[in-house]
Amino acid sequence: MLKNLFMTAALAVSLSAGAAHAADTVKLADVAELSGAGAAAGAVWHDGVKMAVEEINADGGILGKQIDLVAYDSQTDPQNSRAMVQKAIDEGTYVLLGTVYSSSTVVNMLVAMQNGMPQITGSESPTITAKNNPYIFRTAFGAQKGLPKLAAYLKNVVGAENVAVVWANTEYGKGGHDAFASVAKELGINITVDIPTEQAQVDFAADVAKIKSSDADAVFVYLTEEESARFLIEADKQNLKLPTAGDTVLASQKVIDLAGKAANGALGHVGLTTEAPIPTIQKMAADFKKKYGYGADHNAIKGYIGVYMVKYVTEMIGEFDRQKFADTLHGLCLDAASHPGILMDACWDNTGEMSRASFLVKVVEGTQKITATLPAN
Amino acid sequence: MPEFIQIMISGLSAGSIYALAAVGFTLLWQASQTINFAQGEFVMLPAFFVLALMSFAGFPLWLAILAAIALSVLLLGAIFKRLIVEPMISHGTLPLVIATIALGLLLKEAVKEFYSPLGQPFPSLFPQEVFVVAGASISIPDIANFIIAMGTIIALQLFLQRTRTGRCMQATAQNPDVAQILGVDVKRMVLYTFLINGALAAIASVLITPVYLAKFSNGEVLGVVAFTAAIVGGFNQIRGALVGGLVIGVVDNLSAIYFSAEYRQAVPLILLIVIILVRPQGLLGTAEGRTV
Amino acid sequence: MTPKNIIFAIVAVGLLIIAPLGQGNYITYVLCSWLLFSIAAMGLNLTLGYAGQVSLAQASFMGIGAYITALMTLNGIHWILAMPCAVAATFFVGLVLGYPALRVQHHFLAFVTLAFNTLVFLAFRNEEWLTGGSFGLVGMPRPDFWVFSTMKQLPFYYFTLVCFLISAAAFWWIVHSPWGRAFKALRENPIRANSVGVDTRRMTLLAFAIGSAFGGLAGALMTPLVQFIEPGSFALVHSLKLLLMVVVGGAGFFFGPILGAAIVILMPEVLRFTEGYYLIIYALLVIVLMVYSPTGLMGLGGKVITRFRPQREVRKDMVQGAQL
Numbered sequence: 001m002l003k004n005l006f007m008t009a010a011l012a013v014s015l016s017a018g019a020a021h022a023a024d025t026v027k028l029a030d031v032a033e034l035s036g037a038g039a040a041a042g043a044v045w046h047d048g049v050k051m052a053v054e055e056i057n058a059d060g061g062i063l064g065k066q067i068d069l070v071a072y073d074s075q076t077d078p079q080n081s082r083a084m085v086q087k088a089i090d091e092g093t094y095v096l097l098g099t100v101y102s103s104s105t106v107v108n109m110l111v112a113m114q115n116g117m118p119q120i121t122g123s124e125s126p127t128i129t130a131k132n133n134p135y136i137f138r139t140a141f142g143a144q145k146g147l148p149k150l151a152a153y154l155k156n157v158v159g160a161e162n163v164a165v166v167w168a169n170t171e172y173g174k175g176g177h178d179a180f181a182s183v184a185k186e187l188g189i190n191i192t193v194d195i196p197t198e199q200a201q202v203d204f205a206a207d208v209a210k211i212k213s214s215d216a217d218a219v220f221v222y223l224t225e226e227e228s229a230r231f232l233i234e235a236d237k238q239n240l241k242l243p244t245a246g247d248t249v250l251a252s253q254k255v256i257d258l259a260g261k262a263a264n265g266a267l268g269h270v271g272l273t274t275e276a277p278i279p280t281i282q283k284m285a286a287d288f289k290k291k292y293g294y295g296a297d298h299n300a301i302k303g304y305i306g307v308y309m310v311k312y313v314t315e316m317i318g319e320f321d322r323q324k325f326a327d328t329l330h331g332l333c334l335d336a337a338s339h340p341g342i343l344m345d346a347c348w349d350n351t352g353e354m355s356r357a358s359f360l361v362k363v364v365e366g367t368q369k370i371t372a373t374l375p376a377n
Numbered sequence: 378m379p380e381f382i383q384i385m386i387s388g389l390s391a392g393s394i395y396a397l398a399a400v401g402f403t404l405l406w407q408a409s410q411t412i413n414f415a416q417g418e419f420v421m422l423p424a425f426f427v428l429a430l431m432s433f434a435g436f437p438l439w440l441a442i443l444a445a446i447a448l449s450v451l452l453l454g455a456i457f458k459r460l461i462v463e464p465m466i467s468h469g470t471l472p473l474v475i476a477t478i479a480l481g482l483l484l485k486e487a488v489k490e491f492y493s494p495l496g497q498p499f500p501s502l503f504p505q506e507v508f509v510v511a512g513a514s515i516s517i518p519d520i521a522n523f524i525i526a527m528g529t530i531i532a533l534q535l536f537l538q539r540t541r542t543g544r545c546m547q548a549t550a551q552n553p554d555v556a557q558i559l560g561v562d563v564k565r566m567v568l569y570t571f572l573i574n575g576a577l578a579a580i581a582s583v584l585i586t587p588v589y590l591a592k593f594s595n596g597e598v599l600g601v602v603a604f605t606a607a608i609v610g611g612f613n614q615i616r617g618a619l620v621g622g623l624v625i626g627v628v629d630n631l632s633a634i635y636f637s638a639e640y641r642q643a644v645p646l647i648l649l650i651v652i653i654l655v656r657p658q659g660l661l662g663t664a665e666g667r668t669v
Numbered sequence: 670m671t672p673k674n675i676i677f678a679i680v681a682v683g684l685l686i687i688a689p690l691g692q693g694n695y696i697t698y699v700l701c702s703w704l705l706f707s708i709a710a711m712g713l714n715l716t717l718g719y720a721g722q723v724s725l726a727q728a729s730f731m732g733i734g735a736y737i738t739a740l741m742t743l744n745g746i747h748w749i750l751a752m753p754c755a756v757a758a759t760f761f762v763g764l765v766l767g768y769p770a771l772r773v774q775h776h777f778l779a780f781v782t783l784a785f786n787t788l789v790f791l792a793f794r795n796e797e798w799l800t801g802g803s804f805g806l807v808g809m810p811r812p813d814f815w816v817f818s819t820m821k822q823l824p825f826y827y828f829t830l831v832c833f834l835i836s837a838a839a840f841w842w843i844v845h846s847p848w849g850r851a852f853k854a855l856r857e858n859p860i861r862a863n864s865v866g867v868d869t870r871r872m873t874l875l876a877f878a879i880g881s882a883f884g885g886l887a888g889a890l891m892t893p894l895v896q897f898i899e900p901g902s903f904a905l906v907h908s909l910k911l912l913l914m915v916v917v918g919g920a921g922f923f924f925g926p927i928l929g930a931a932i933v934i935l936m937p938e939v940l941r942f943t944e945g946y947y948l949i950i951y952a953l954l955v956i957v958l959m960v961y962s963p964t965g966l967m968g969l970g971g972k973v974i975t976r977f978r979p980q981r982e983v984r985k986d987m988v989q990g991a992q993l
Contacts, residue, residue, distance in 0.1 A: 035486070035489070035948060037594060039489060039494035039593075040494050040495045040496065043494045044495075073937070075937075077901075077902070078805075078897065078899060078901065078902065079702075079895050079897075079902055082698075082895060082897070083695060083698050083699060083702070086693075086694050086695040086698050087693075087695035089694070089695075090693030090694055090695040090696075091693075091695075103803070103805075103899060103901065106804075106807065106897070107807075107895070107897040110807075110896065110897070127804070169639060169794065169795075169803060170803050171803045171804055171805075171899070173803075174802065174803050174804065175804075195638050196638050196639050197638065198641070198642060200594055200595075200597065200598060201598075202588075202589040202595065202598055202599075203387075203391055203589075203629065203630070205383070205384060205387030205388070205391070205630055206384050206387070206629075206630040206631075206633035206634050206641075207633065207638070209380050209383040209384050209387070209630075209634065210380070210633075210634050212379075212380070212383070213379065213380040225495075225496065226496035226590055226592055229496065229498075229590060230588065230589065230590060233588060234588070236505075237505070237507060237514060237516050237518075237519075237588075238383065238507075238514045239507055239509070239514050254495065254496075257498060258496055258497075258498045258590055259498075260498060294493075294495075406776075412776050412779070461956060461960070464960045465959060465960055465963065468959075468963035469963070470775055470776065471723065471916065471920075471963075472916070472959045472963035473959070474776075474779070475912065475913060475916045475917075475955065475959050476955070476956050476959040476960070478909055478912070478913065479913070479951075479952040479953075479955035479956045479959070480952070480956060482948060482951075482952040483949055483952035483953060483956070486946075486948040486949045486952065487949055490946060490949065597906075601787075604780065605780075605784075608777075608780060639791070639794075639795045640791055640795060642787060642791060643787075643788055643791050646784035646787055646788060647784075647788070649780060649781075649784050650769070650781055650784050650785070653769070653773055653777050653780060653781055654769055654772060654773070654781075657772075657773055657777055
């Protein structure tokens with residue numbers, strides 16, 4: 001009670017002390033995996049966030065206020081991410097960006113929810129939007145939306161009936177595995193070999209050998225970047241001829257860079273790719289490459305879009321109000337033509353889940369080739 | 378059956394590289410009672426030396442590798458001994474264990490901050506050709522890795538047994554006080570051990586990284602494998618570490634297929650516990666008397 | 670206890686009581702986390718610093734405690750009943766893990782406990798029917814004590830503080846009892862300890878069991894604090910973190926692990942201005958500390974004091990702090 005009184009008083013003082021002083025910046029927190037096992041994803045996401053913030057600030061900020069971006073390192077530790085979200089809220093962030101790893105997001109989103117803090121996450125695990133949290137919003141749709149598209153492709157175009165599934169035995173991989181398993185059941189695809197692998201596993205010889213001696217006619221891979229590349233390299237070495245498909249990661253530029261020619265032929269369903277035949281994305285990717293010296297990936301695009309979501313929605317409501325922010329974003333559609341920072345037309349539903357067009361890609365001669373553009377679902 | 382042959386080959390190829398790391402681990406223990414918890418990072422790092430020399434200094438691959446081995450011998454051998462092990466050797470085992478844990482963290486974080494948090498592709502040293510023998514694919518890198526790793530260890534064994542310096546090093550490892558009395562330059566012999574460990578780590582790094590990719594966190598896996606191999610084989614024998622490396626490489630692969638993919642990590646560790654409790658000197662080791 | 674000690678204790682408790690006042694939720698959370706890790710580190714200090722048995726499995730005991738508490742409280746059993754179960758279970762598992770210590774020492778023991786930690790992690794992750802697998806368990810309630818609800822952060826801090834003070838008192842009593850001296854005798858010279866009538870077998874097992882039970886209590890507190898547990902929080906790297914806490918603070922000193930935990934938990938805060946480099950700086954500081962003062966920060970403080978005020982040599986098993 002006393003504390004509330006103080007805060008109200010402090011707020012009144014700061015408001016009356018001159019709008020010019022208090023009004024020139026708005027705080028935006030990015031809680032990301034800047035160290036630990038998830039640094040590869042989190043650091044790139046954060047670079048995407050930074051780039052968008054700099055663009056927006058150069059362009060006059062949000063409602064005339066410059067964005068004051070504050071980075072918080074979750075160390076890829078769910079407990080620490082929770083503490084960092086708490087800290088970001090204590091320090092008065094307007095909206096919260098992050099985290100990328102779903103194992104962290106499922107924990108820290110509880111804190112954001114308790115504090116009525118809108119949170120824009122990079123996680124793609126199905127569980128995130130299944131928890132009735134009215135403050136969580138995605139920057140990329142969950143695996144449960146992408147996998148039916150991929151499974152249908154495997155069955156109808158590739159003609160696969162028996163599929164081997166290789167997945168990372170983590171929160172991320174398990175989510176993808178379970179989503180794929182339920183879709184496969186619906187479509188009548190038989191999972192013949194089911195291989196969980198360790199986080200940061202380096203040796204995939206046994207896993208490939210097991211698939212090779214099975215009767216699978218296609219492989220579904222749900223691993224993170226380095227592990228996907230190691231799997232492809234080993235599969236190439238053991239001469240595994242089966243069509244290999246994955247969601248987002250498998251056919252990403254990072255995996256192609258790592259696996260070299262072993263990545264050729266890999267099929268993927270990707271929600272976001274810098275190869276997309278969309279001028280806004282290609283411009284963003286080129287700017288990113290120029291600025292940071294390495295190629296953007298889906299995580300960079302997610303971070304970039306996240307910041308622009310904050311800008312567009314806030315300018316739509318015309319004030320910095322968290323509750324209105326969340327209410328407005330539910331059921332909102334933003335088109336890229338009038339909101340270029342969103343890059344592609346996107347809609348959010350009442351759970352914070354998003355929908356957006358996506359692409360089927362195939363790796364040919366070391367580059368992603370888009371074979372089909374799939375409508376948003 | 379082809380599956381079994383396949384994983385035996387893959388296991389032996391990977392195991393021979395584990396053996397390199399394990400031998401280095403064993404040597405340090407013998408010479409100075411150093412339990413190097415940063416051994417995994419020692420294997421992770423030289424690959425980044427190669428990458429850095431190629432991209433920033435424009436070295437060709439072979440020169441970059443030679444320079445990386447030299448750098449490892451200097452940094453992971455001489456400097457490691459001079460700055461960390463030497464001042465702490467009188468403090469007992471545990472502070473040194475803590476210091477090497479911190480060193481591992483330091484190397485890992487430094488690579489991440491100053492090079493890249495992302496995995497990096499690493500050029501292959503050998504043509505990627507594959508032969509099919511009895512249904513199993515054998516690649517030239519597999520065979521080459523095995524031959525180079527084994528050759529290195531055999532050469533090291535010959536050096537220790539056949540040369541004067543090598544025998545002095547063995548004497549130092551067995552009993553530094555007596556060696557000192559007999560006129561062996563104990564300090565120099567201990568230094569040699571550290572230099573050799575630096576070189577072994579660099580060779581292992583260059584062999585393993587084309588498949589494992591260069592990433593700052595690779596040491597976490599490799600470190601555990603190295604000491605498991607060292608203990609299973611025998612902590613006080615080079616031959617032991619060699620066999621330990623091969624055993625772990627094969628057991629890891631076998632358990633992934635025939636036991637449980639979810640518990641594949643558990644099998645080498647259970648083997649480790651059983652060996653320690655039943656035969657602490659390792660499969661090939663000789664009893665050390667009461668362990669200290 | 671000398672009067673000086675009593676005054677010191679009163680001042681310290683007073684400081685702990687006022688520490689979270691006027692602070693945000695985050696600082697209060699960090700303080701809770703510090704108290705909790707102090708309890709776990711205290712346990713490890715008993716095993717390692719006092720009895721000289723190297724254990725790299727303390728995080729797995731926190732995990733066992735945390736999962737037992739989580740499963741029981743999720744099923745509607747009050748924390749006050751779940752906690753003793755967690756402590757008892759970790760005590761017995763610790764007893765079992767102590768058996769290898771009867772056969773092997775030092776580095777071998779370190780590897781056995783390290784392997785044990787990873788096995789426990791794998792069980793947490795793979796036995797999904799019980800532990801929720803890699804998704805973990807979520808939504809554990811915070812305990813309610815009739816009129817005192819710990820749902821809010823500040824009451825939870827005081828709840829943690831009470832548990833911490835009870836643990837610290839228990840720890841103080843153990844190390845100043847005949848057991849404490851037997852532990853130290855075991856550390857300094859097990860053969861002599863045996864010859865003067867210390868049952869080294871029993872004391873070794875007890876050192877493991879009691880140390881593990883402290884870990885179990887810390888885990889039982891972590892469950893309601895975080896309200897989410899997953900296997901990764903109890904992986905090997907967290908055992909190494911706890912080991913660093915104990916040794917950096919000063920193994921074998923009463924306040925060593927409390928100081929060490931403060932440093933490991935608060936260091937990222939203090940070094941925030943260095944951005945991504947704080948782990949590098951932290952690692953460097955640990956190495957430098959180990960080179961200059963293998964007995965940790967407490968030992969370093971002692972060294973400085975002795976330099977200005979030389980003291981008499983004391984009996985090895987009476988002195989605080991250990992060089993292991």
